[in-house]
Amino acid sequence: MLSVEEARARILGGLAPTPAEAVALPEGWGRVLARPVIARLTQPPADVSAMDGYAVRAADAVLDARLAVVGSAPAGHPYAGRVGPGQAVRIFTGAFIPQGADAILLQEDAVAADGVVEVREAVRAGRWVRRRGLDFAEGEALIAPGRRLTARDVGLAAAANHPWLMVHRRPRIGILATGDEIALPGDPIPPGGIVSSNAHAIAAMVRAGGGDPLVLPIAPDDREAIAATAAAARACDLLVTTGGASVGDHDLIQTALGQDGFALDFWKIAMRPGKPLIWGRLGTTPVLGLPGNPVSAMVCAVQFLMPALAVLSGEPAAPPPTIQAHAGSALPENDKRFDHLRATLSRDRDGRVVATPFPQQDSSMLKTLARAEALILRAPYAPALPEGAAVEAIPLDRLGL
Ligand SMILES: Nc1nc2c(c(=O)[nH]1)N[C@H]1C(S)=C(S)[C@@H](COP(=O)(O)OP(=O)(O)OC[C@H]3O[C@@H](n4cnc5c(N)ncnc54)[C@H](O)[C@@H]3O)O[C@H]1N2
Numbered sequence: 559m560l561s562v563e564e565a566r567a568r569i570l571g572g573l574a575p576t577p578a579e580a581v582a583l584p585e586g587w588g589r590v591l592a593r594p595v596i597a598r599l600t601q602p603p604a605d606v607s608a609m610d611g612y613a614v615r616a617a618d619a620v621l622d623a624r625l626a627v628v629g630s631a632p633a634g635h636p637y638a639g640r641v642g643p644g645q646a647v648r649i650f651t652g653a654f655i656p657q658g659a660d661a662i663l664l665q666e667d668a669v670a671a672d673g674v675v676e677v678r679e680a681v682r683a684g685r686w687v688r689r690r691g692l693d694f695a696e697g698e699a700l701i702a703p704g705r706r707l708t709a710r711d712v713g714l715a716a717a718a719n720h721p722w723l724m725v726h727r728r729p730r731i732g733i734l735a736t737g738d739e740i741a742l743p744g745d746p747i748p749p750g751g752i753v754s755s756n757a758h759a760i761a762a763m764v765r766a767g768g769g770d771p772l773v774l775p776i777a778p779d780d781r782e783a784i785a786a787t788a789a790a791a792r793a794c795d796l797l798v799t800t801g802g803a804s805v806g807d808h809d810l811i812q813t814a815l816g817q818d819g820f821a822l823d824f825w826k827i828a829m830r831p832g833k834p835l836i837w838g839r840l841g842t843t844p845v846l847g848l849p850g851n852p853v854s855a856m857v858c859a860v861q862f863l864m865p866a867l868a869v870l871s872g873e874p875a876a877p878p879p880t881i882q883a884h885a886g887s888a889l890p891e892n893d894k895r896f897d898h899l900r901a902t903l904s905r906d907r908d909g910r911v912v913a914t915p916f917p918q919q920d921s922s923m924l925k926t927l928a929r930a931e932a933l934i935l936r937a938p939y940a941p942a943l944p945e946g947a948a949v950e951a952i953p954l955d956r957l958g959l
């Protein structure tokens with residue numbers, strides 16, 4: 559069976575970023591940049607004052623000097639003349655420094671009356687002057703493609719005079735839940751049936767990963783119905799199925815999609831929960847077949863769907879982020895499957911992060927998943943560990959989950 563790393567590499571290697579689209583600046587937040595943001599101007603465009611005060615020649619502005627105030631330069635209204643020897647120009651924060659001046663006398667360090675300003679604190683050359691280009695220069699590459707834009711990036715792009723941003727289109731993810739036994743929340747539940755939770759949880763995860771979920775109608779355990787519903791997702795960037803992934807007589811995803819030319823890449827990986835993962839392609843649409851057990855589906859989504867969303871969105875391929883923690887209880891030796899233990903996070907008396915697994919880890923138990931704050935990672939054949947031992951864990955809140 560394939561390892562989790564190999565499976566992720568095969569999945570991510572088979573995906574390409576969505577095309578670029580132009581969005582208005584405020585829509586750029588949280589989107590992944592598709593083209594570099596190049597400064598369209600130099601910032602500041604000229605030497606400007608960083609303070610309210612007087613533009614002076616530092617050589618003149620010695621202690622107790624009296625300078626003639628020959629004009630005023632509010633921000634946006636540059637003073638057209640020159641500051642000559644023994645002169646000063648009233649200036650305000652952000653205003654261009656008039657010619658001849660080389661420093662700012664702070665308002666608090668001056669006394670002004672009758673067109674004259676008296677220096678109460680000597681000024682050195684360059685004081686309170688923001689040099690032209692201090693922040694950035696025209697033509698400078700400010701934000702590189704592949705970055706998920708922060709509010710600060712949006713501000714930087716705006717300052718660089720960009721009214722819009724080129725970002726990758728949000729990946730469209732089709733979600734297909736299968737099974738005769740599942741009913742939508744709120745609908746009548748058939749005898750022997752259960753409520754479908756997977757499609758809703760996966761749709762929320764897709765949103766958390768910056769994608770647009772398209773929840774398809776539930777398909778019964780019937781080849782034709784599964785194939786017909788899956789066909790509706792051909793325009794998606796990725797089709798995610800849940801259920802029907804295992805070896806049961808009614809586990810039909812592969813055979814149903816096979817009628818329409820499904821090309822399997824791999825099936826089954828050395829992972830718990832989530833062994834019967836499917837990866838392949840229906841025509842040009844990549845298909846990720848998640849197991850039906852709700853926790854298996856979501857843990858597979860953490861390991862494979864979230865990184866896939868990142869790659870489709872234009873971000874670099876990467877595994878989910880992890881943290882170092884200390885085991886809150888002793889951990890048994892692991893078998894051949896890479897394990898994920900739902901765990902809570904806390905801090906011990908020394909402030910160290912402690913990850914404590916829930917005692918029961920059955921892959922049907924959604925309540926423990928909802929209450930978990932992290933997944934403790936256990937490599938295949940990892941030895942038994944005592945309480946307090948160092949462990950690696952995926953923090954679920956960091957993924958927005
Ligand atoms: N003989 C074997 N049996 C099973 C194996 C195996 O290797 N040999 N693998 C087990 C593992 S591991 C998993 S995981 C499950 C996965 O099975 P399927 O992907 O085929 O899923 P289903 O059989 O359709 O359903 C499993 C379970 O999940 C519930 N389910 C299904 N869909 C939903 C949904 N949308 N929302 C909530 N719950 C759902 C379903 O009712 C079943 O209880 O197979 C093991 N068996």
Ligand code: MOO
Binds near residue numbers: 854921
């Ligand atoms: O991997 Mo199946 O992953 O529990 O129950």
